[in-house]
Each structure stands twice: as C-alpha cells, then as structure tokens.
Amino acid sequence: MPEPFDRLLSATAELGAPVAIVDEPALWANADDLVRRADGVPIRVASKSVRVRSVIERTLARDGFSGVMSYSLDESVWLADLGVDDILLAYPTASASGVRALVTDERRLAAITLMVDSPESLDLLDHLAGPDHPRIGVCLDVDASLKLGPVHLGVRRSPVHSTDEAAQLARAVAERPGFELRGVMFYDAQIAGMPDSSPAVRLVKKRSAAELLDRRSKVVAAVREHADLRIVNAGGTGSLEVTGADPVITELTAGSGLFSPGLFDDYDAFESSPAAYFALDVVRRPTDDVATLFSGGYIASGPAQKSRLPKPAWPEGLSLLGTEGAGEVQTPVKGRAARDLRLGDRVLLRHAKAGELCERFDTVTIVAADGSVEIVPTYRGEGKNFG
Incomplete structure (x- = not known):
C-alpha cells in the first residue's frame, strides 16, 4: 500500500x-504552496473551508497568512473572544444575537468587520444594533461576476457591480452615523471556484480576469474618495496567481486549498x-x-x-x-x-x-x-x- x-x-x-x-504533511505542504502562489500577498484563511479551530490557529501562525474570513457573525464573535483579532465576515448578516453581542464589546468591534451590499444592509444593522450604536466596521461586497449582455457568469451575490454603484454605496456608508467603511471585497467565483475542465471554461476565466483587473482598480479608486480603505480583498484558492498580481489588492483569501478536496482536482494553476x-x-x-x-x-x-x-x-x-x-x-x-x-x-x-x-x-x-x-x-x- x-x-x-x-x-x-x-x-x-x-x-x-x-x-x-487529515494528513499533516500534505496539509502544511498545501499551506506552503498557497503562500508561494500568493507571491507575497497576505492570505486570509476562509474558516468555512476548514471548520477546525486548531487548524485555523496553526495556519495563522505560519508566514504568509493573516486574518480570518468567517462565514457567520456568531462564529466571528466566538473567534474574536478566543483571541483572533482580524475577522472579515464574508456574508451579510441578519443575526440579532450576533449584532447585539458585537456592539456590546469594544474588542469585538475592533476585530470584526461586517459585510454589506446595499443601504438596506445598513438599515437592518441599525435596527438590530439599536439606536445610537457604536461604530460598526463594514466592508462593501462588490459583485465580481462576468456579465456579457444578459449572460451572468458567476455566483449571485452582491447587487453592486459597477463603479458608480460602489461609489454610491460607499457614500451612503460614509454619510451614515455608526459605521466605518474599512474595505472592499471582490470574490471571483467564476475563476477561483471553477476547475479548468474545458477550453470554454479557460476562456471565460481569462476574459473575466482581464475585466476584473480593469474594473477593480476603478471601483477601489471611487470608494477611496469616501473612506481610507484598509482592506481590498479578492480571490480564492483557484485564482491566487491571477488575482494576487493585481497591485490594487491588499490581501487574498484561501481555505479549501489547505485540505484540497475533490473539486480541486482539475485546476491548471496548481x-x-x-x-x-x-x-x-x-x-x-x-x-x-x-x-x-x-x-x-x-x-x-x-x-x-x-x-x-x-x-x-x-x-x-x-x-x-x-x-x-x-x-x-x-x-x-x-x-x-x-x-x-x-x-x-x-x-x-x-x-x-x-x-x-x-x-x-x-x-x-x-x-x-x-x-x-x-x-x-x-x-x-x-x-x-x-x-
């Protein structure tokens, strides 16, 4: 055998x-390969793709990794209370218990950044947090899908796609009391999450990468007119080389690449x-x-x-x-x-x-x-x- x-x-x-x-030598070889592919850009660990706290903590202790991308606000509060001091929540939340727990603790507020993609997201947070709540750090989720006429290539996430839409939402955050705009996120699922299974997929990924390279820089510039951004997050395990080469990016995200599951068997890049x-x-x-x-x-x-x-x-x-x-x-x-x-x-x-x-x-x-x-x-x- x-x-x-x-x-x-x-x-x-x-x-x-x-x-x-978990095969430990393979786990840490994968971690090292992610860092190599990121080529100096810090990698935020996607907790949903691990869900083992000790593995997350040990990965964060390695060179090249910094911060957690969480998937639940209640999870974020739990991790912050256990000492993780940089947590970007990848999805908007409607958790009343999570928001209440967040706004009652200064350390949690400093450590956790929430995701928003509309003025309605801000309205909901205001409602859940109560009147005169302390400043909540937020990040704008910008749709990174490729749109070719009526065709939508990518996942259905944020309604914010264009530079103007991102600028309007950034202005809305900046003008609303109780919020601090900390970052912008672009998740390129049609690149990072798609195995290279055919020439058509490779063509879509190449075209999408070029479109995003142009659009990301314009979006970030427009948003920076309303906030001093500390986070420009993008990419995933399947797109580290392509996305990380964009100079506007401050960090990448990866998690699945640590375990390397079955869906990751057919990528050309690694x-x-x-x-x-x-x-x-x-x-x-x-x-x-x-x-x-x-x-x-x-x-x-x-x-x-x-x-x-x-x-x-x-x-x-x-x-x-x-x-x-x-x-x-x-x-x-x-x-x-x-x-x-x-x-x-x-x-x-x-x-x-x-x-x-x-x-x-x-x-x-x-x-x-x-x-x-x-x-x-x-x-x-x-x-x-x-x-």
Whole structure:
C-alpha cells in the first residue's frame, strides 16, 4: 500500500469508523504552496473551508497568512473572544444575537468587520444594533461576476457591480452615523471556484480576469474618495496567481486549498495534494466486485450532480454505483479492487468540498509524518453549529 494511505490507515486502525483524517504533511505542504502562489500577498484563511479551530490557529501562525474570513457573525464573535483579532465576515448578516453581542464589546468591534451590499444592509444593522450604536466596521461586497449582455457568469451575490454603484454605496456608508467603511471585497467565483475542465471554461476565466483587473482598480479608486480603505480583498484558492498580481489588492483569501478536496482536482494553476479523507468500514459483500461500506452519504453543497459526491481514494480503482451513490447508512463501491476487500477492511474517500466534511464529525484525526496521531475537535465537536 503506497504512502500516504498505509500511514493514514495504520495510524487510525484502532479508531471507530467513520473517521475523519487529515494528513499533516500534505496539509502544511498545501499551506506552503498557497503562500508561494500568493507571491507575497497576505492570505486570509476562509474558516468555512476548514471548520477546525486548531487548524485555523496553526495556519495563522505560519508566514504568509493573516486574518480570518468567517462565514457567520456568531462564529466571528466566538473567534474574536478566543483571541483572533482580524475577522472579515464574508456574508451579510441578519443575526440579532450576533449584532447585539458585537456592539456590546469594544474588542469585538475592533476585530470584526461586517459585510454589506446595499443601504438596506445598513438599515437592518441599525435596527438590530439599536439606536445610537457604536461604530460598526463594514466592508462593501462588490459583485465580481462576468456579465456579457444578459449572460451572468458567476455566483449571485452582491447587487453592486459597477463603479458608480460602489461609489454610491460607499457614500451612503460614509454619510451614515455608526459605521466605518474599512474595505472592499471582490470574490471571483467564476475563476477561483471553477476547475479548468474545458477550453470554454479557460476562456471565460481569462476574459473575466482581464475585466476584473480593469474594473477593480476603478471601483477601489471611487470608494477611496469616501473612506481610507484598509482592506481590498479578492480571490480564492483557484485564482491566487491571477488575482494576487493585481497591485490594487491588499490581501487574498484561501481555505479549501489547505485540505484540497475533490473539486480541486482539475485546476491548471496548481496540482492538488489531498490532505483530508474519511475512512469507512466494509460491512457487506453483495457480489464479487461490489463491497458495501457503512455510512458515507456526505454530499457537498451546490448543484445536485456527480461532482458533489465523495470520491473513493483507496484502494485505487473503486467507484460509486450510479443507482445508489453515497448513501445515508450504506455506500456500495465497485471495481476490480473491490474483489480483494473483506469485511472489516477500510476504504478511504475524499469529500467534494473541504470544510463541509467537518460538519459530519466531532473530531478529526491529524496523522503526522511519523504516524503519530492527534485528535482535535471540529466546530461541531466544540458544540458550535453556525449553519
């Protein structure tokens, strides 16, 4: 059995399955590669793509990483209370409890920057925070999608797309008491989140990168007329080289690249080094070339299609059955390698995404190069469910 599979399975053999496993050498090699690709631009760690506090903290302690991009305000407050002092919330919030917790603590207010994309976002924050609330730091989410006539290429996020729209919102923030405009964010999902699966995708990514290079500089210049920006955030694991080359950018964001899940196998810019797995036990042998695993229905978010299914990683040559896929309590796998599997053997699989796997487990087992193990809690294992 080749490295790292022998090491990972041997180190976790006495642990009950299903078990989540992180290959520590691959994890830190991936971190180093992200820093190399960022070429000197600081990387903010996307917490949604990790969801293991100890991994987030250890990544922040490494050169090249600075700050967290969170996905929930309640999560942001929790991290700030645990000592993280630079947190950019990636999405607008409607959490009444989170806003109340934010405005009652000066340290939280200093550490956490909220995301807004409309005057209505400001209205909601005013309502949740109450009258005469202290100054809340905010960042403008600017739509980074590519628009070709009526065609929208990218995710549906902010309504703010043009330079004029960004300037109008920046002016609205600057003129409203109780807010401090700290930054601007551009998430280029159609570049960072799209594997290079075809010439058409590569063409779209190239054209979008060129359009953003021009539009970002104009947006940032227009917003700077209304605020002294400290954050110009952009990019993701799949676009670090392209986005980081823009001189207007002050920081990048990455998270999935630490674990390198299944959706990151087909990028041209970098080679995927899987670091996160889960192991399932063989519990049935319905036919000679099919082995059935216990559990495994860990389906990734997004469009309901094959790319969101987990991928068998070891033994090589296994695949899921089209009629069952990854099941709630059983997952059959087929292939020549299934003939050699016996009851009680283990199969390693990879989740299609990164942090979502950790919502299925209370702990992850980190396996070092020498085979030693450290079991650490996930967000879920610390009793935290942020949606």
